[in-house]
Amino acid sequence: MREDREVTGDLPLLASKLAVPPAPAVSVRRTRLLGLLDSGAAGPVTIVTGPAGWGKTTLLAAWARERPDGPPGWLSVDAGDGADRFWAYVRAALDTTVGPDGPAGSDGPLRLADALARRPEPVTLVVDDFHLLDDADVLAGVDLLLRHAGLRLVVGTRREPALPLHRFRLADELTEIRAADLTFGPDEAAELLAGHGVALPAGLVDDLHDRTEGWPAGLRLAADALKGHPEPAGLVDGFTGDHPVIAGYLAEEVLAGLPADLRDVLRRGCVADRLTGELVETLTGRPDGERLLGELERHTGLVRAAGGRPPAWRCHRMLGELLRAELHRHDPGAAADLHRRAAAWHAGQARPAEALRHALAARDWAGATGVLAGHWPELLPYVPAGPATDPAPPPPDDAVRSGPELALAYALDRLGDDPATAGSWLRLGDELARRLTGGRRDRFVVLAAAVHLVFAQLGGDDGAVRSAASRLLALVEPNGDGRERAAAQAALGAARLTAGDLDGAQAVLVDGLADAEAAGPDRAVLSCGSRLALIRALRGELDAAQRIARQVLALPRCQDPVRPPDCAYAHLALAVVAAERGRPDEAEAEITAAGRAEEPQLAALVDVVTAELRHDRGDLTGGYQALRAGRAVLSGRPTARFVALWFAVAEAELRTAHGDVDTARTVLRPLVDRFRPGRGPNGSAPADGATALPAPVAVALSRTHLRGGDPRTAARLLPSWEDGRPGDRLAVRLDAGLLDALTASRLGDRRRATRALERVLALAEPEGFRRVFVRYGPPLRDLLAAHLDSGTAYWPLVNELIDATGTAAGPVPGAPPPAPPSGEELTERELTVLRYLQSILSNVEIAAEMSLSVNTVKTHVRNIYRKLDATRRREAVRRARELRLL
Structure with a gap:
């Protein structure tokens, strides 16, 4: 049996705590993270933070083994390591680097700091499981080494260590690798499975990656379970948080030891996809929801901040599945009550899709139909709440027959998960509507029209969307309130914009925004305002576009981590405004904020604006790449005329900028032939100069002729x-x-x-x-x-x-200008007057601009003329430009 201990002073030490752990049988090389550790170790503190099973130790050990100058000092902390034992281990870990320069006792940090400070080069120490250190004196000693001994500390920890990290953050001397960084990507998941000898189709790998959210421990447990399994597809489908392997790991490594209040928050909060402090308070009756969520994030790592204002959190998918399964098994009545509370809270927050889902899960049929009837305007344009974490069971036949509105509510909730089932429930609602009479039938017709519009929107048929939106607007215009009119106008305006009818879209959206602002529903303000801002920006009404877009982006829905697509329209509008005003950095920041849109036309517009920005930067190749990406998004889809024109013109402009005018004309030729059949080989205009080409095409074509040295044809083509x-x-x-x-x-x-x-x-x-x-x-x-x-x-x-x-003949930055003919340099005040001489201002007006007397200005002008050997204003300005003074 190997002796795994050595003695330092009076303390026996385990050699295994000082050894870099061996590599697992199957590992994935995390090249990016290893690079982060390399750069981080050049500074004082590097922290790798994540919950159990996130691969912290595996990553740190791999990095330590690959160090070109040999592994750094290594220490694995155990619970109960007191001050004396900890410092003895630290001294032993660094012994080969520092040398045995005195014992490490209770004054270990001081002695060690002195020894380290004498070293010509800083030393690196890796401390794994740092979260187990809870002795205040030990933590103070570590801080002492960081401040006075030049120690390079790399730690693996489940939660942020109790060190004064703010000091290092402010000095930009802290490197942090968190759970989000440790998450495996799809390719890494596939590599891990292959290393375990598990061959799965790409679709199953993606499914497993989604289920585990890239959690390394979950993927390793899945790989073990899949080895030799006769039905891998079935195992992947059933590999949830309630699977015995996962449930056991979560219970032992995540839930065990959690304080009772945090366990209660998890148990009750698991019914919701996203949790805020206020929602937790609604579900638990406690007054400190936000603090509890922050504690859960720090203690588990599987409750993650989701951003937004107010801040929100969400459970890791597998943890949520385990908690919901336990809740339903042990207290199904509590689940219904929690869903009912969540429904009321979401309805009060103007989140009807979430409120509807919770009401149905609670089997609160009256509540579900009430949400639909009272909040349908806020459902347009509809954004599915995402796959149901706790799918609601179908309502019973008797409830649906007595309340056909329930069929519409259930159809709407199932639309994001199961469109076929959703369609069946919508048809059932339409059939049952025949039994209704009077005012209830009239209200049902409006509700049904709204739900049909939702189906058309998600179906992607632009014609069906315009038809459904027009019908809904016709139904609500005579008697509907401002919220209902605004919602219908928003839907119709969005449909017209998608179809490329900018005039029609603008007319409807202007009315819709006015109704929405008067009635107050943020959703319609968001939908109408964002698209109207883009139309204004495209038309050159930059001030109005900027004002509306900023108004939209200040709305609460645009502060959410999962924002509706409308916010991207507002960011795109601001990008166009900034680009037209010559502020490319600002424009690119707005493009980044817009993100990758799911709506094809919106995504394509983002790409074409990106292409133009790259053109402005001189990155013509990048411009082509952006255009290709946009065309790929639009491939096979009906494309609005103004979008198709924009893409063609943008490409032609890139070709012209390259000097390839022939290819630029080839790009434009299909449009020339379409709008003006019978043109000449270069797309030239007829002798009378008449043109029917769209203005952007005519301008782009004119530019090719000017660039090609034919200004006469260029002039004739201009609109x-x-x-x-x-x-x-x-x-x-x-x-x-x-x-x-x-x-x-x-x-x-x-x-x-x-x-x-x-x-x-x-x-x-x-x-x-x-x-x-x-x-x-x-x-x-x-x-x-x-x-x-x-x-x-x-x-x-x-x-x-x-x-x-700019010009090559203009001033060279940093170079002194040539001396004037007289050899006398102009004074600063004379240079200022000289700049004013470029304008049409008189001497009296220049004097007023500079707060000088007219005689003083005249004196400066005479000095300028003399020094530049000029006799009049225009001659002085010309010579000043030749001398690069202007």
């Missing part, structure tokens, strides 16, 4: 832009105007170029458009500089745009 029609995109009009100015300049028509440029500036200035100018770069800069010389009412804007468009 009418000066007097816009309702619904025209202002950005396209501005683009057309700039092309008009540039082509006129190339053709020698200075007067037309000047007039066109001044008109574009007048249109762009109120809404703050910048991007359309900046994209043209140096060619437009020269035109703007000449325009500034000739006089403009928008000289501050032109001055800003000259800087933004």
Whole structure:
């Protein structure tokens, strides 16, 4: 038998506590996490936090074994390790690094700090199961080593250690790896199963990964159970939190030892998918729900923060399954009461989908129909509550026959899980409606129309959605209240936007937003406002779009961790606003906030805006990639005309920016042929210049000819832009105007170029458009500089745009400008006056702007003329530009 202990001083030490644990028989290399540990160990503190079975020790041991300079000091803590024993083990763990420089007794941390501080290089110590250290003196000693001895501490722990971590966070010296980081991805789950000799189809692997949520222990237990199993599909299907293997592990490693109040919160809170402090208080009668949820997160690791405001938490899927099974077995009456409480709470929070689900689970038939009848406007547009964690049993026949509304409620609840069953219940409700009379029948018809609209929305048939939404609006308009009208208008406006009818969508959404704001339902404000903000942004009403989008995003539903798609429309609107105003960083941040949308058209719009932002950055390849991603989303689906045009024009612009004008015209040719059959080989216009092309296509085609050196054809292709029609995109009009100015300049028509440029500036200035100018770069800069010389009412804007468009001949950042002809440099005040000379301001107006006397300004002007060897204002400005003073 191997002797597994050695003696240090008077304390016997187990060598196994000081040894890096061996690798498991099957392991998955976590390359990203190993890299995090490498970078973290260069700083003072690295913490790997997670519940039992999350692979902390396996990861730390793998990292220790791979260290190029050999394993660091290692200590596995056990319960009951007091101060003397702990410091003896620490000294032994570091003995080979520090050397036996004195005993480690009660003054161990001081002696050890002195020894470590004398080392030329810091030393690394891994302490596993750090959460078992509860001695305040020990923790103070560890802090002493971190502050004064240069120790590099790497810990594995089930909860955040009681160390002053805030100090390290503020100094950016703390590396944290948490349970979310330790979670296995689908590929890692497949690798683990394969290592165990378990071969499953990809679909079953994904199913198992979803069930375990990537929990490493759950996957390892599943792999053991699947070895040689005759029916792997059946085992995966039944591998829930109530499976004996999982239930035993959770009971021993997670639930055992939990305080009674926390066990009570888990037992009662398991009926809900998401828990807030207030909901826990409703379910338990306790006053401290948020604190208890925070304690559960720290103690179990299987109750996770879900974000949002107010903060929310959720149980790991398998833990929730175990708790619900126990609740139903031991106290089914309590489950019904808890669902009833949850239903009332969710209804009060304007969350009717969740309220409906809980009422049905409680078999509270009157409550379920009451939720549907009283809250259906807040169900539109409908977002399924997700797979039911506790599916409600079907209501009995007698309850449905006496209340057909119950069939609608059950149909709605089952729609997200089982569309076929949901459809059967909807048809049953329609059949039973024939027995109703009077006002009850009228109300039922409205409810049924709303549920039919929900079915159409989730079915993805745009025509069916428009038809159902129009019917619902017709039913509620005569007598419906503002909430009902707003909900129906929101649905119809969304359907028209999806169909590409921007004018029709805007008209309905304007009315819907007014009704919603007057009536007060956040859901309709969210739905109408988010889409209206995007339409306003697309049309160039940037101030209005920004105001509406920010109003929408301030609503509580957009603070939830699981937000409705409407919020993404508002973020996309803000991205368009920021992009048009020349703020790409801000635009990209809004795109990130929008996330990956589930609605195909919304996802495609996000991709095309992303492509344009990458174009603005000069990343043309990235722009193509974004367009390909968007087209893949739309593949095989009906596509709104304005979306199809946008994609084609965006690609043509990328091709033109690459100088590949022939390919750009090829991209546009199908649209040219569609709208103007019989065009020439280059898509050129007829001799009379008449055009029926959509304005974005005409502008993109014109640009290809200008880039190709044919300004005359480019000018002939341009659409009418000066007097816009309702619904025209202002950005396209501005683009057309700039092309008009540039082509006129190339053709020698200075007067037309000047007039066109001044008109574009007048249109762009109120809404703050910048991007359309900046994209043209140096060619437009020269035109703007000449325009500034000739006089403009928008000289501050032109001055800003000259800087933004840039030029190789312009000022070189950081380089001193050449000396003026006189050899005398201009003073700071003279340089300021010189910048004003670019404008059309008189000396009197310049004096007023600078708070100087007119005589002082005249003196500065005379000095400028003398130093620049100029006799008049325009000549002085021209020479200043040549000298890179402007």
